[in-house]
Amino acid sequence: MTGNKKAIQEMKRKAAKEALKFVKDRMVLGIGSGSTVREFIKLLGTSDFDTQEIVCIPSSLDTENMLIENNMVVGTLNQYPVIDLTVDGADRVDKDLNVIKGGGGALLREKIIAAAAKDLVIIVDESKMVDELGGSFPIPVEVIPHAKEFVKKKLLALQGEPELRIASDKLGPTVTDNGNVILDTDFKIISNPTIFEGILNNIPGVMENGLFPNYIVSRVIVATEKEIKVKEKT
Numbered sequence: 001m002t003g004n005k006k007a008i009q010e011m012k013r014k015a016a017k018e019a020l021k022f023v024k025d026r027m028v029l030g031i032g033s034g035s036t037v038r039e040f041i042k043l044l045g046t047s048d049f050d051t052q053e054i055v056c057i058p059s060s061l062d063t064e065n066m067l068i069e070n071n072m073v074v075g076t077l078n079q080y081p082v083i084d085l086t087v088d089g090a091d092r093v094d095k096d097l098n099v100i101k102g103g104g105g106a107l108l109r110e111k112i113i114a115a116a117a118k119d120l121v122i123i124v125d126e127s128k129m130v131d132e133l134g135g136s137f138p139i140p141v142e143v144i145p146h147a148k149e150f151v152k153k154k155l156l157a158l159q160g161e162p163e164l165r166i167a168s169d170k171l172g173p174t175v176t177d178n179g180n181v182i183l184d185t186d187f188k189i190i191s192n193p194t195i196f197e198g199i200l201n202n203i204p205g206v207m208e209n210g211l212f213p214n215y216i217v218s219r220v221i222v223a224t225e226k227e228i229k230v231k232e233k234t
């Protein structure tokens, strides 16, 4: 690991550690996906909590595997449709706590466990923070394969630049845990994330998009090399 990668990894661990403060005994926890969440799972698994009394609802097969490896109790959203707290990472966070997620392709289930939770805590290192979401990171749009070209046209009409996500260890597109494909779509300007989230989801064939407007976010924990900032919605 290079020095910079090591520093980022350490920031991810620190943000994950801070998130443990929001966990309480016997909670139903939604667990996001990605490398920052992996740190959270490891810390939770070795914490003083009675982890056999905490039920974790995973947002991806990857997270489910991690939870099992760390001896956590895994439940389904159908068993526990109300989640006390969801903890998840992010690809970008703006100054108003609007978020882009889905770099790991788990956005659909991540959005569901975020919406089902009483509280959503986002954990990031400082490299994810931006002033504006527009132009900072493409919005992943999960689409049923049948509608791929139709949705592409609609995204182009919205001034987006859609690109089919290609798998790195298989031929062809990345296929999500739900059997769909992803159009990573760069938008130079996102003036109102809440309205824009709805516009994208209204395109027939779109299952979900990776814009998580701040109405869904309770707080964001940002780790820098020197400190931890807990940003609350104002």
Ligand code: 5RP
Pocket: 032, 033, 034, 035, 036, 037, 088, 089, 090, 091, 100, 101, 102, 103, 104, 105, 106, 107, 110
């Ligand atoms: C997966 C996600 C992740 O939370 C996001 O990509 C951040 O990942 P990492 O913690 O590895 O930087 O949205 O779909």
